[in-house]
Amino acid sequence: xxxxxxxxxxxxxxxxxxxxxxxxAPALPDRHGGALKVNGSLCxxxxxxxxxxxxxxxxxxxxxxxxxxxxxxxxxxxxxxxACPQHAITQTGDHRxxxxxxxxxxxxxxxxxxxxxxxxxxxKLLKMFGRSLRLREVSAGGCAACEADTNVLGTIGWDLxxxxxxxxxxxxxxxxxxxxxxxxxxxxxxxRKTYEAVPEPKIVIAVGACAIAGGPYVGHPEIxxxxxxxxxxxxxxxxxxxxxxxxxxxxxxxLDRLGKKG
Amino acid sequence: xxASTPFALIANSTGLPWGEVPAWPVRExxxxxxxxxxxxxxxxxxxxxxxxxxTSLVAVLAFDADNTLAAGRSAPFTGSYPALTITHPQxxxxxxxxxxxxxxxxxxxxxxxxxxxxxxxxxxxGEFFKVDGREIxxxxxxxxxxxxxxxxHFRFQCAGEEVLHLEIALGYQHRGVEAxxxxxxxxxxxxxxxxxxxxxxIAHATAYATLMEALAWTEAPLRAQWLRAIALELERLxxxxxxxxxxxxxxxxxxxxxxxxKIRGDFLNLTALICGNRFGRGLVRPxxxxxxxxxxxxxxxxxxxxxxxxxxxQAVAWFWDAASVRSRFETVGTVFPAQAAEIGLVGxxxxxxxxxxxxxxxHPAGWHRFAQAPVSVWPSGDVFARAKVRALEIERSGQYxxxxxxxxxxxxxxxxxxxxxxxxxAVALVEGWRGEVCxxxxxxxxxxxxxxxxxxxxxxxxxxxxxxxxxxxxxDFPICNKSFNLSYCGFxx
Numbered sequence: 001x002x003x004x005x006x007x008x009x010x011x012x013x014x015x016x017x018x019x020x021x022x023x024x025a026p027a028l029p030d031r032h033g034g035a036l037k038v039n040g041s042l043c044x045x046x047x048x049x050x051x052x053x054x055x056x057x058x059x060x061x062x063x064x065x066x067x068x069x070x071x072x073x074x075x076x077x078x079x080x081x082x083a084c085p086q087h088a089i090t091q092t093g094d095h096r097x098x099x100x101x102x103x104x105x106x107x108x109x110x111x112x113x114x115x116x117x118x119x120x121x122x123x124k125l126l127k128m129f130g131r132s133l134r135l136r137e138v139s140a141g142g143c144a145a146c147e148a149d150t151n152v153l154g155t156i157g158w159d160l161x162x163x164x165x166x167x168x169x170x171x172x173x174x175x176x177x178x179x180x181x182x183x184x185x186x187x188x189x190x191x192r193k194t195y196e197a198v199p200e201p202k203i204v205i206a207v208g209a210c211a212i213a214g215g216p217y218v219g220h221p222e223i224x225x226x227x228x229x230x231x232x233x234x235x236x237x238x239x240x241x242x243x244x245x246x247x248x249x250x251x252x253x254x255l256d257r258l259g260k261k262g
Numbered sequence: 263x264x265a266s267t268p269f270a271l272i273a274n275s276t277g278l279p280w281g282e283v284p285a286w287p288v289r290e291x292x293x294x295x296x297x298x299x300x301x302x303x304x305x306x307x308x309x310x311x312x313x314x315x316x317t318s319l320v321a322v323l324a325f326d327a328d329n330t331l332a333a334g335r336s337a338p339f340t341g342s343y344p345a346l347t348i349t350h351p352q353x354x355x356x357x358x359x360x361x362x363x364x365x366x367x368x369x370x371x372x373x374x375x376x377x378x379x380x381x382x383x384x385x386x387x388g389e390f391f392k393v394d395g396r397e398i399x400x401x402x403x404x405x406x407x408x409x410x411x412x413x414x415h416f417r418f419q420c421a422g423e424e425v426l427h428l429e430i431a432l433g434y435q436h437r438g439v440e441a442x443x444x445x446x447x448x449x450x451x452x453x454x455x456x457x458x459x460x461x462x463x464i465a466h467a468t469a470y471a472t473l474m475e476a477l478a479w480t481e482a483p484l485r486a487q488w489l490r491a492i493a494l495e496l497e498r499l500x501x502x503x504x505x506x507x508x509x510x511x512x513x514x515x516x517x518x519x520x521x522x523x524k525i526r527g528d529f530l531n532l533t534a535l536i537c538g539n540r541f542g543r544g545l546v547r548p549x550x551x552x553x554x555x556x557x558x559x560x561x562x563x564x565x566x567x568x569x570x571x572x573x574x575x576q577a578v579a580w581f582w583d584a585a586s587v588r589s590r591f592e593t594v595g596t597v598f599p600a601q602a603a604e605i606g607l608v609g610x611x612x613x614x615x616x617x618x619x620x621x622x623x624x625h626p627a628g629w630h631r632f633a634q635a636p637v638s639v640w641p642s643g644d645v646f647a648r649a650k651v652r653a654l655e656i657e658r659s660g661q662y663x664x665x666x667x668x669x670x671x672x673x674x675x676x677x678x679x680x681x682x683x684x685x686x687x688a689v690a691l692v693e694g695w696r697g698e699v700c701x702x703x704x705x706x707x708x709x710x711x712x713x714x715x716x717x718x719x720x721x722x723x724x725x726x727x728x729x730x731x732x733x734x735x736x737x738d739f740p741i742c743n744k745s746f747n748l749s750y751c752g753f754x755x
Contacts, residue, residue, distance in 0.1 A: 002579075002581075005583075029539075031534070032534065033538060055450045056450060077543070136406075137410040138406055139412045140413070142460070142751070143459060144460040145460030145461065146460075148504075150410050154523070155523035155527065156520050157523075157524050167409070167410055169408035182437065184436055184754075185380055186378070186384055186433055190406050215453075216453035217437045217438070220437060220441075240457075
């Protein structure tokens with residue numbers, strides 16, 4: 001009988017929700033690599049080995065300058081990491097990558113080797129959203145991977161609702177939007193209308209390389225190169241797709257829920 | 263018998279010179295295609311190729327029982343041609359697509375309108391089919407939906423609770439995938455293939471990689487083919503488990519819903535164990551694979567797989583044990599076998615109507631030539647059948663993985679293929695978790711893509727969802743929709 005089975009199962013398993021953020025963060029898969037660190041000062045004179053390998057043109061080496069990598073465009077294929085003879089581009093294994101300003105994802109210059117992680121919302125917004133944040137999700141050309149790894153935060157292992165964060169079925173009930181996908185032109189109107197339907201004050205979160213900068217589709221005439229081309233964005237979470245832990249870190253960081261450890 | 267077909271025979275994951283694809287004047291070509299479909303052929307792809315100021319129509323057919331594919335084409339033409347849809351409804355979306363892309367008018371097409379054309383800042387959805395009457399009401403849903411899912415628009419014509427007709431308008435996700443492939447492959451092509459439909463990364467990446475290998479008249483090393491087959495089944499396990507959980511959630515059966523949500527993640531993490539990415543991005547490349555499974559990693563994979571399979575087995579058993587679940591699924595959202603064959607359903611939706619259709623079995627390529635999984639079929643065509651086929655396939659895929667992981671072949675994982683041959687047509691079919699992923703490439707005189715056609719299983723199957731809703735209560739739409747769980751971006755491209 002499933003009634004007894006399920007109860008016994010529950011008793012045996014106990015609570016399956018992870019200890020994070022009170023306990024340590026779960027480990028990323030060892031081949032994931034985490035965030036990138038770019039130390040432009042290590043670049044050899046005239047070397048552009050990484051530049052032509054990047055599928056999203058996230059890397060440039062302007063004449064007379066060291067390498068510049070846009071973590072917002074990056075899909076984390078690690079082709080550049082493998083190709084760099086100087087180890088100027090390295091994987092840190094760090095799941096934390098969310099930033100509040102787009103330019104905080106531009107890596108390479110001295111002092112700017114890594115992403116400058118997002119600050120918490122200001123006091124007024126924190127008072128409103130810090131313990132209760134309702135989001136409406138808009139997929140606008142998303143491939144269903146960012147959507148899936150956002151969705152997974154609602155499962156028992158992650159249990160997003162313990163932080164007071166919930167996805168709602170109407171923009172009228174929402175405090176903000178979480179946007180995935182490069183924003184296809186065919187979704188522009190729907191995205192604008194959804195944004196306008198969210199009451200002020202509102203926040204917008206762009207999840208994934210597509211929503212930040214167009215991802216693998218950057219430059220296609222059928223898309224806008226990311227959510228910020230259509231609505232103002234308050235939090236950028238890189239990845240293709242970002243690991244659920246990276247998304248959760250971004251949300252908690254913005255809501256100042258990570259304490260000193262963050 | 264396909265042996266006597268006037269079309270050029272072609273095996274899955276191989277190519278043939280474009281000049282050897284037989285061509286007819288368009289009227290004859292449509293008649294010839296209709297004859298082949300009448301003899302048991304199935305339309306895998308139907309698309310246009312710009313040629314000499316006109317357009318040639320190309321048909322790729324599958325003769326499942328004969329384990330062969332066939333290709334034919336029309337001479338270049340402009341203007342109109344007699345629609346194939348009139349006699350063979352499985353062509354209806356293909357002909358709309360050709361109409362939209364090449365401005366060719368299929369004469370007599372019963373519902374000719376755009377598929378994904380852009381109209382400023384929204385798709386050109388056109389007029390919806392309307393049912394008249396004082397008792398009739400219309401329900402519009404989307405494009406933005408209530409959950410964390412992709413956008414699309416559903417227009418229902420209802421009499422009370424009962425749905426008389428559902429029209430599905432898509433195109434919102436259009437990213438210009440096919441248009442960008444002209445002149446390719448480009449630097450971004452592989453990443454685009456991995457995101458054609460993000461939950462089918464391995465299926466689409468494998469189809470593309472196999473096609474590139476076929477165009478170079480070669481194939482990937484065996485070990486890479488083995489690893490692709492393993493990743494493909496992990497993808498199937500993750501998605502089927504997630505869908506069973508979602509179906510349970512929609513009928514408020516929380517034990518299975520909660521358990522499957524977690525176990526789905528366990529399967530995704532197994533893919534991440536292989537390549538670092540939960541969806542398998544970065545694993546498959548033309549010429550082989552980028553990450554290997556060493557002995558230690560294989561053991562880890564086997565151990566974790568065993569646990570996840572036992573967990574999902576238990577969660578699914580609760581589900582079937584509950585009469586309240588079974589009664590919500592049985593006889594709801596039925597697609598009849600004859601309908602399924604007529605509209606050309608593929609994959610698990612077709613197998614849930616009793617049709618034995620599975621590329622791994624009918625058109626084995628790659629590792630599936632050496633190791634096949636049995637085809638899981640259920641006859642009733644309803645939500646129950648689609649859940650049941652998923653449950654059966656979870657068992658079969660689990661068993662397949664356990665067997666294959668125990669016998670890894672060779673040790674070479676990658677061999678760089680030559681560039682694609684010029685003026686060659688190649689076809690690759692892969693049985694993704696939803697069904698048949700079909701990629702067709704035609705190269706130009708220097709081996710660049712002249713035309714690249716992608717047919718996601720969703721392209722065939724959205725019509726199945728529309729039919730499933732006829733006579734069904736609109737309140738059952740969520741479980742019908744979940745039972746198909748089709749891709750929007752795979753359709754919109």
